Amino acid sequence: MLSERRLKVLRAIVQDYVGTEEPVGSKALTERHHLGVSPATVRNDMAVLEEEGFIAQPHTSAGRIPTDKGYRLFVDRLAGVKPLSAAERRAIQNFLDGAVDLDDVVARTVRLLAQLTRQVAVVQYPSLTRSTVRHVELLPLAPARVMLVLITDTGRVEQRMVDCPTPVGETTLADLRARLNSRVVGRRFTDVPQLVQDLPEVFEQDDRGTVSTVLAVLLETLVEDTEERLVIGGTANLTRFGHDFPLTIRPVLEALEEQVVLLKLLGEASDSGMTVRIGHENAHEGLNSTSVVAVGYGSGDEAVAKLGVVGPTRMDYPGTMGAVRAVARYVGQILAES
Amino acid sequence: MLSERRLKVLRAIVQDYVGTEEPVGSKALTERHHLGVSPATVRNDMAVLEEEGFIAQPHTSAGRIPTDKGYRLFVDRLAGVKPLSAAERRAIQNFLDGAVDLDDVVARTVRLLAQLTRQVAVVQYPSLTRSTVRHVELLPLAPARVMLVLITDTGRVEQRMVDCPTPVGETTLADLRARLNSRVVGRRFTDVPQLVQDLPEVFEQDDRGTVSTVLAVLLETLVEDTEERLVIGGTANLTRFGHDFPLTIRPVLEALEEQVVLLKLLGEASDSGMTVRIGHENAHEGLNSTSVVAVGYGSGDEAVAKLGVVGPTRMDYPGTMGAVRAVARYVGQILAES
DNA sequence: CCTGGCACTCAAAGGTCACGAGTGCCAAAG
DNA sequence: CTTTGGCACTCGTGACCTTTGAGTGCCAGG
Numbered sequence: 001m002l003s004e005r006r007l008k009v010l011r012a013i014v015q016d017y018v019g020t021e022e023p024v025g026s027k028a029l030t031e032r033h034h035l036g037v038s039p040a041t042v043r044n045d046m047a048v049l050e051e052e053g054f055i056a057q058p059h060t061s062a063g064r065i066p067t068d069k070g071y072r073l074f075v076d077r078l079a080g081v082k083p084l085s086a087a088e089r090r091a092i093q094n095f096l097d098g099a100v101d102l103d104d105v106v107a108r109t110v111r112l113l114a115q116l117t118r119q120v121a122v123v124q125y126p127s128l129t130r131s132t133v134r135h136v137e138l139l140p141l142a143p144a145r146v147m148l149v150l151i152t153d154t155g156r157v158e159q160r161m162v163d164c165p166t167p168v169g170e171t172t173l174a175d176l177r178a179r180l181n182s183r184v185v186g187r188r189f190t191d192v193p194q195l196v197q198d199l200p201e202v203f204e205q206d207d208r209g210t211v212s213t214v215l216a217v218l219l220e221t222l223v224e225d226t227e228e229r230l231v232i233g234g235t236a237n238l239t240r241f242g243h244d245f246p247l248t249i250r251p252v253l254e255a256l257e258e259q260v261v262l263l264k265l266l267g268e269a270s271d272s273g274m275t276v277r278i279g280h281e282n283a284h285e286g287l288n289s290t291s292v293v294a295v296g297y298g299s300g301d302e303a304v305a306k307l308g309v310v311g312p313t314r315m316d317y318p319g320t321m322g323a324v325r326a327v328a329r330y331v332g333q334i335l336a337e338s
Numbered sequence: 339m340l341s342e343r344r345l346k347v348l349r350a351i352v353q354d355y356v357g358t359e360e361p362v363g364s365k366a367l368t369e370r371h372h373l374g375v376s377p378a379t380v381r382n383d384m385a386v387l388e389e390e391g392f393i394a395q396p397h398t399s400a401g402r403i404p405t406d407k408g409y410r411l412f413v414d415r416l417a418g419v420k421p422l423s424a425a426e427r428r429a430i431q432n433f434l435d436g437a438v439d440l441d442d443v444v445a446r447t448v449r450l451l452a453q454l455t456r457q458v459a460v461v462q463y464p465s466l467t468r469s470t471v472r473h474v475e476l477l478p479l480a481p482a483r484v485m486l487v488l489i490t491d492t493g494r495v496e497q498r499m500v501d502c503p504t505p506v507g508e509t510t511l512a513d514l515r516a517r518l519n520s521r522v523v524g525r526r527f528t529d530v531p532q533l534v535q536d537l538p539e540v541f542e543q544d545d546r547g548t549v550s551t552v553l554a555v556l557l558e559t560l561v562e563d564t565e566e567r568l569v570i571g572g573t574a575n576l577t578r579f580g581h582d583f584p585l586t587i588r589p590v591l592e593a594l595e596e597q598v599v600l601l602k603l604l605g606e607a608s609d610s611g612m613t614v615r616i617g618h619e620n621a622h623e624g625l626n627s628t629s630v631v632a633v634g635y636g637s638g639d640e641a642v643a644k645l646g647v648v649g650p651t652r653m654d655y656p657g658t659m660g661a662v663r664a665v666a667r668y669v670g671q672i673l674a675e676s
Numbered sequence: 677c678c679t680g681g682c683a684c685t686c687a688a689a690g691g692t693c694a695c696g697a698g699t700g701c702c703a704a705a706g
Numbered sequence: 707c708t709t710t711g712g713c714a715c716t717c718g719t720g721a722c723c724t725t726t727g728a729g730t731g732c733c734a735g736g
Contacts (some may be wrong), residue, residue, distance in 0.1 A: 023698090025697065025698050025699085026698075026699085027697080027698075028697090028698095037700095037709075037710090038709070038710055039710095039711095040709075040710055040711070040712090041708080041709055041710070043698090043699070043700075044708090044709085047699090054728075057698090057699085057716095059716090059717070059718070060698090060699075060715095060717065061697075061698050061699050061700095061715080061716045061717050061718080062698065062699085062716095062717080062718075063695080063697080063698065064698095064701095134479070134485075135477050135479070135485070137475055137476060137477060137487065139473050139489070141472070141473070147473070147489065149475065149487060149489075149495065151477070151485065151487075151497065157487065157495050157497045158495075159489065159495045207697095221689080232596060234595070235573060235591050235594075235595065236588055236591035236592040236595060238591070239587060239588040245497065249577060249587075250574055250577040253573050253574035253576070253577065254574040256573075257571060257572070257573065257574060333716055361729090363729050363730085364729075364730080365728080365729075366728090366729095375679090376678070376679055376680075377679090377680095377729095378679055378680070378681090379677085379678055379679070381729090381730070381731075382677090382678085382731095384730095385730095385731080395730085396687095397685095397686045397687070398685060398686065398687095398729090398730075399684080399686050399687080399728075399729050399730050399731095400686080400687075400728080400729065400730085401728080401729065401730095479697070483735065569711090613685075640695075672713095
């Protein structure tokens with residue numbers, strides 16, 4: 001167990017390092033933070049902190065920098081979440097209130113987050129799994145070809161082409177549409193399969209093949225579309241990382257382009273609270289020197305998707321966490337209203 | 339007018355510089371390209387080329403590098419478009435054939451283009467202005483609320499919420515839907531306004547307000563949606579730019595995030611042929627040290643959108659142009675088939 | 677007009693050196 | 707047992723110098 005003062009020292013080191021981006025030594029520490037002790041004492045404390053793995057020196061006779069473990073402790077026990085200033089809150093509201101549709105909300109959110117945190121922002125589209133069906137539409141395009149349109153309560157629209165085994169009449173189609181909607185509108189995606197299970201039996205023998213096909217495509221759409229899209233922004237902020245560029249930035253850019261990686265990254269974040277993954281805690285190699293701050297957001301009480309930022313491990317955690325949380329809340333409000 | 343040999347020298351300089359990324363001198367030139375003259379002669383030619391502004395030296399007593407003007411001449415008169423290898427063609431086909439819908443086609447195209455050229459790829463979604471209406475759907479959501487769904491021949495779906503001035507009955511809506519579709523299906527977006535102009539008059543007095551509202555939203559969607567989305571990829575390739583990183587890469591990343599800038603950039607490209615904009619020819623400042631190779635693509639004979647790549651002015655123009663053209667053609671084919 | 681020769685330039689690479697921030701350790705004081 | 711001042715030591719950083727060599731411009735002769 002670390003003494004009170006040693007924790008203070010660690011906190012001071014993290015804060016200074018985040019601010020200056022340079023290894024911090026014992027003397028500078030005692031000067032800038034009024035711990036009431038001498039540099040020598042701090043040196044002893046730092047030796048202990050290093051032994052425990054919370055800080056490290058880039059080379060002998062240089063200052064110390066926090067390790068991943070050090071940041072972890074800082075985030076868990078030493079730092080709070082910094083609330084935003086009034087001006088920042090207003091900025092968020094102004095920025096998001098102008099959004100006209102879901103795409104716009106997401107686009108604005110990602111820009112806002114990037115600006116606010118001066119880091120790379122990642123926003124996941126609201127997931128479909130937890131949303132409900134607002135309407136299903138069936139449009140005849142050719143005798144044996146139907147377009148299926150699915151509209152969700154989050155305002156998203158998905159369409160699929162269905163090739164039917166037999167030609168299908170307008171009336172049959174209208175009938176199917178009506179029955180389908182009466183059963184599934186307002187229901188959750190996850191409930192739909194059960195609700196439509198016996199639907200083919202209601203129809204004439206001739207049309208059952210078609211009905212089954214349509215249903216199959218619908219269910220497939222529901223499942224498949226859980227594969228969420230996401231939007232990233234603020235990549236230009238990567239240039240602030242450090243001076244040892246190409247090596248640092250490259251793998252990050254590559255990771256950011258692989259949606260799968262990012263989705264997994266966000267997915268790992270806990271559903272409710274804010275999650276901070278620091279350095280090597282990130283599974284993906286390219287992100288080993290970055291931290292990810294993510295949080296779920298949603299229209300109601302349940303989170304339907306995640307958003308967050310990716311930045312250097314040496315980031316302003318309290319500020320970043322504050323911004324991420326605030327943005328998530330506002331977006332949630334906006335989604336609830338629409 | 340430059341002599342034949344001087345053009346040869348310029349071409350050699352461009353090729354060498356693109357290959358080595360280092361200023362090229364007279365001696366190296368005579369060795370690697372069998373021009374049948376001595377270094378001294380080449381030096382004289384280079385002096386002339388420099389005077390004319392086609393090449394420059396970074397500092398006295400260094401080799402020459404091409405200027406924007408030099409690249410321009412190279413592209414216009416000295417370089418052809420390098421056709422792709424059979425393997426590359428096969429790769430394109432394999433890659434694009436697996437696409438399942440429009441989003442997927444675009445996503446795959448951008449990845450493909452980035453891989454092929456090892457540069458940043460930009461793909462614009464097929465524009466709606468030139469496409470035709472496949473279907474218009476009207477869905478009652480609440481007594482005075484209708485959802486309008488527009489489906490285009492490119493497979494794109496747009497939806498809008500319509501708040502009607504008065505409650506609207508199912509039958510009226512069905513009637514409107516039928517009349518609307520019979521008039522506009524298969525027609526071009528640009529023709530739609532005329533075609534529906536007199537539609538309100540067909541309806542009862544009570545419903546005219548609603549009909550007008552719906553039509554207004556429809557027309558708005560048609561116009562507004564000319565504001566095309568675009569997708570970019572391969573930003574990690576920016577790290578290959580040079581060693582003087584942050585300065586070069588930052589403004590480019592910023593420019594890439596501003597969709598407006600990019601749209602204008604692509605928009606400037608001529609409609610039919612391939613366009614190459616070199617360095618300062620690009621209006622946007624951040625792109626002053628990059629070149630943009632863009633070309634229109636489309637399902638039929640008409641181009642419906644553009645795609646291209648952004649890379650350093652020092653790029654392999656023939657290869658890049660070949661790749662861009664080939665990809666555009668294949669994408670066009672795919673769109674035509676679906 | 678082409679060529680070989682020659683003196684000149686200048687960025688890049690390597691080497692040396694002094695500086696100083698920062699450390700670890702120790703012995704004495706609290 | 708903790709804190710403190712003192713002190714020798716380490717080592718990266720930056721300033722300054724020299725060397726090297728690719729590349730140039732110019733000129734006189736073919």
